[in-house]
Amino acid sequence: xxxxxxIAEMRRLTRDYARRGLTVGFVPTMGALHAGxxxxxxxxxxxxxITIASIFVNPLQFAANEDYARxxxxxxxxxxxxESAGVTALFAPSADEMYPAGSNGNPENFLVQPxxxxxxxxxxxxxxxFTGVATVVAKLFHIVAPTRAYFGQKDAAQVAVLRRMVRDxxxxxxxVACPIIREADGLAMSSRNRYLSPAERRDALVLHRAIGNxxxxxxxxxxxADALIAAAQTEFALTPAARIDYITLVDPDTLLPLKQAAPGxxxxxxxxxxxxxxxxxxxxxxxx
Ligand code: PAF
Numbered sequence: 001x002x003x004x005x006x007i008a009e010m011r012r013l014t015r016d017y018a019r020r021g022l023t024v025g026f027v028p029t030m031g032a033l034h035a036g037x038x039x040x041x042x043x044x045x046x047x048x049x050i051t052i053a054s055i056f057v058n059p060l061q062f063a064a065n066e067d068y069a070r071x072x073x074x075x076x077x078x079x080x081x082x083e084s085a086g087v088t089a090l091f092a093p094s095a096d097e098m099y100p101a102g103s104n105g106n107p108e109n110f111l112v113q114p115x116x117x118x119x120x121x122x123x124x125x126x127x128x129x130f131t132g133v134a135t136v137v138a139k140l141f142h143i144v145a146p147t148r149a150y151f152g153q154k155d156a157a158q159v160a161v162l163r164r165m166v167r168d169x170x171x172x173x174x175x176v177a178c179p180i181i182r183e184a185d186g187l188a189m190s191s192r193n194r195y196l197s198p199a200e201r202r203d204a205l206v207l208h209r210a211i212g213n214x215x216x217x218x219x220x221x222x223x224x225a226d227a228l229i230a231a232a233q234t235e236f237a238l239t240p241a242a243r244i245d246y247i248t249l250v251d252p253d254t255l256l257p258l259k260q261a262a263p264g265x266x267x268x269x270x271x272x273x274x275x276x277x278x279x280x281x282x283x284x285x286x287x288x
Contacts, residue, residue, distance in 0.1 A: 001082060001083040001088065002089045002090070003090045003092060004089055004090065005094065006097060007098075010144065013089055014145045015145075017050050023048045023050070024048060024050045024051075024052060024146045024147050025045070025148050026052050026053075026054070026144050026146030026149045027040045027044055027052070027053040027149075028053075028056075028137060028140050028151075029054060029055055029078075030057045031055040031057065031191075032072035032073070032191035032194070033074070033078045033082070034189045034190070035181050036152050036154065036181040036188075036189040036190075038081065039178055039179075039181050040150040041082065041085040041150075043150055043178055045085075045086050050088045051088055052087065052090075053082050053087045053090050054140055055075065055079075055090065056091075058098075058132060058133070058136040059099070060111075061128075061129050061133045062132070063126060063127065066126070067192075072194055079092075091143070098139065111135050112131065112134040113131055113134070114130045114164065115164075117164055118131060118134070118161060120250075120254075121157040121248070121268060122157045122279065124246070125245050125277075133158055133161065133162070134162070134165050138171075141171055141173055146173050148176050149162075149173050149175055149176065150178055151175065151178070153179055153180050154188050154189075154281070156252060156266055156279075156283075159175070159177045160252060160253055160255050179287075180280070180281070182208070186208035188208065188278075188280045192276055193278070195274075195275070196273055196276055203239050203241045203273055204278055206236055206271065207242075207278055207279075207280040210231075210247065211267060211280055211281070211288060212288060213232055213234060214282070218284065223260050224260065225257070225258055228261055229247050229248065229249065232247045232267075233247060241273065242273055243271060243272040244269075244270075245271055246268070246270050247268075247269050248268055248269075250266050250268060252264065252265070252283065261284055262284065263285030264283065265284045267281060267282045268281040
């Protein structure tokens, strides 16, 4: 596996793949890899000739009060895992390489603004987050020029924002959302799980249990959003250490609330365990 840190070198490689008529699958990450990321790599390898991964902890998508400085950086371990997973090239630029004019707080920066979609769901609790995500992913798409790009469905709002960006800004890339990968006890895999203390790790199961409650009610024939949300809230009432950020039923494309559940709707939960914010969701009709 080739490790590439400069944009010029990455472009040279992607131009070479294009000349040779190879399809390129791209798995953008912020490192701290887990089995969820590796499932994206595996899917890309099944569907594309070449798989490129990136590791870049993007300062632009963290607010000043968020965890940019302490976000886990495990490059050595990550690159080893990507290599054994069969990645052809790993793009790992520095913040200066990606943002030569500085990242945060430079009013001169040109940004990709997602519009109202960027202020819904996680965007409501993390103002500016999806501007940072859309901007860096747009840059990465230009640098890597992938045929397909792979994202985890756990970040359902991110998937909605990026799908819309690809559509509205005519990116020539197919965005592929891949199923949530869970720990054996149901916790959705996330790089942030490693922040959890043992007690918080136990309490974190409340997200999956809350969604499970709502899912069970739905299978029993209930489709009112209020009833499903109330069922999820009941589970949180039993875990007072977890603080709900949102529990909602939304359209997966517009992220606007729905009154009635139906296949394809997105039931989504976000909660704080101590200082750690975790998210989870269920696309109704799919396996939980
Ligand atoms: O999902 C992530 O890890 C990040 O938001 C992404 C897509 C790599 C952009 O920084």
